Amino acid sequence: MKIHYPVLLNDSIDGLNIDPDGIYVDATFGRGGHSKEILNRLGPTGNLVAIDRDPDAVKYASFINDSRLQICHDKFSNLSSILKKKQITKINGLLLDLGVSSPQLADENRGFSFLKDGPLDMRMDTTTGKTLSTWLEKADVMEIQNVLSDFGEERFSKSIAIAVCKKRDKELLIKKEGIKTTTELADVINKIYISKGKRKQLLKHPATKSFQAFRIFINDEIDELILLMKKIPKLMKKNGRISVISFHSIEDRIVKKFMKPPQKGVSRLDQMTPKQYAFFSSINIRDNNSSPRIQQIKKVFPSEDEIRINKRSRSAILRVGELICENENCKIRNEKQTI
Numbered sequence: 001m002k003i004h005y006p007v008l009l010n011d012s013i014d015g016l017n018i019d020p021d022g023i024y025v026d027a028t029f030g031r032g033g034h035s036k037e038i039l040n041r042l043g044p045t046g047n048l049v050a051i052d053r054d055p056d057a058v059k060y061a062s063f064i065n066d067s068r069l070q071i072c073h074d075k076f077s078n079l080s081s082i083l084k085k086k087q088i089t090k091i092n093g094l095l096l097d098l099g100v101s102s103p104q105l106a107d108e109n110r111g112f113s114f115l116k117d118g119p120l121d122m123r124m125d126t127t128t129g130k131t132l133s134t135w136l137e138k139a140d141v142m143e144i145q146n147v148l149s150d151f152g153e154e155r156f157s158k159s160i161a162i163a164v165c166k167k168r169d170k171e172l173l174i175k176k177e178g179i180k181t182t183t184e185l186a187d188v189i190n191k192i193y194i195s196k197g198k199r200k201q202l203l204k205h206p207a208t209k210s211f212q213a214f215r216i217f218i219n220d221e222i223d224e225l226i227l228l229m230k231k232i233p234k235l236m237k238k239n240g241r242i243s244v245i246s247f248h249s250i251e252d253r254i255v256k257k258f259m260k261p262p263q264k265g266v267s268r269l270d271q272m273t274p275k276q277y278a279f280f281s282s283i284n285i286r287d288n289n290s291s292p293r294i295q296q297i298k299k300v301f302p303s304e305d306e307i308r309i310n311k312r313s314r315s316a317i318l319r320v321g322e323l324i325c326e327n328e329n330c331k332i333r334n335e336k337q338t339i
């Protein structure tokens with residue numbers, strides 16, 4: 001079995017400044033790499049609420065024998081209701097390690113990897129929602145192109161979208177089924193790069209960006225992140241901490257925007273297309289400027305040593321933020337914690 005390396009483990013948990021008696025949330029449990037370290041630093045009265053939308057992750061957590069850990073099968077955008085059900089009013093900190101886990105990528109039946117032949121599923125929560133294969137049956141060229149350019153910044157988005165639709169229509173005619181497997185989809189994308197004469201110079205597999213874009217779309221990952229980031233300030237105790245690890249520039253720009261002072265807008269220097277600039281400018285991060293807000297206190301990249309041991313960490317970026325309250329109108333009630 002492959003060893004699982006939690007990305008930026010010490011920096012992200014140090015960033016939470018763990019109070020041994022506090023209540024923490026790991027909103028992306030995965031295989032619990034970060035959760036286990038939070039539990040190590042909590043005392044006997046501390047608590048950890050772990051969330052994952054993937055039933056396999058939840059099943060894995062159920063084998064951890066620790067009464068301080070509570071696991072929830074849910075989307076992290078439902079954080080308010082998750083905490084309400086547990087009668088928790090405020091938390092001390094939250095960890096977010098975005099994207100897919102190594103076990104999700106390694107399991108060919110999940111359809112996340114173009115390196116493994118399997119059904120084109122890509123849902124993190126296999127109990128609900130549309131698989132990528134089902135979505136592709138009805139999607140038109142424009143819809144596919146938008147997903148690839150918005151979430152993957154794929155330069156051949158239009159050609160790939162046209163080729164995917166052609167292949168799908170052909171398969172539907174012959175086999176009465178659209179594109180069903182990861183290999184079929186990866187082949188279509190690979191052929192586009194070959195036809196453009198761009199295959200040889202690529203360092204990554206040509207399907208890398210497209211697969212990431214489809215995954216983000218199928219799991220509604222951008223909206224999930226925005227919804228959660230909006231909720232966090234109201235759910236956190238004063239000086240509460242949040243550590244967010246992202247692997248994608250769109251996610252990181254969102255996190256950065258939520259941790260910026262309100263008067264600072266989106267910078268045009270952030271290398272965005274006009275469409276992206278309009279999108280980021282339109283995100284309303286707070287109900288009003290006097291609400292408590294998260295301020296970035298640290299930004300960390302993985303060390304060369306970490307990247308050598310765990311290649312997956314190479315695109316990671318950690319931002320640590322703290323809940324602050326800037327003006328008199330903004331009173332944070334430090335309600336008593338209950339669990």
Ligand SMILES: C[S@@+](CC[C@H](N)C(=O)[O-])C[C@H]1O[C@@H](n2cnc3c(N)ncnc32)[C@H](O)[C@@H]1O
Nearest residue numbers: 006028030031032033034052053054075076097
């Ligand atoms: C990168 S992995 C986390 C790995 C984990 N930190 C560890 O060390 O094992 C991300 C996990 O978050 C879950 N996830 C992603 N988006 C989610 C969401 N919106 N709600 C709940 N879980 C989510 C995925 O299913 C996946 O298991």
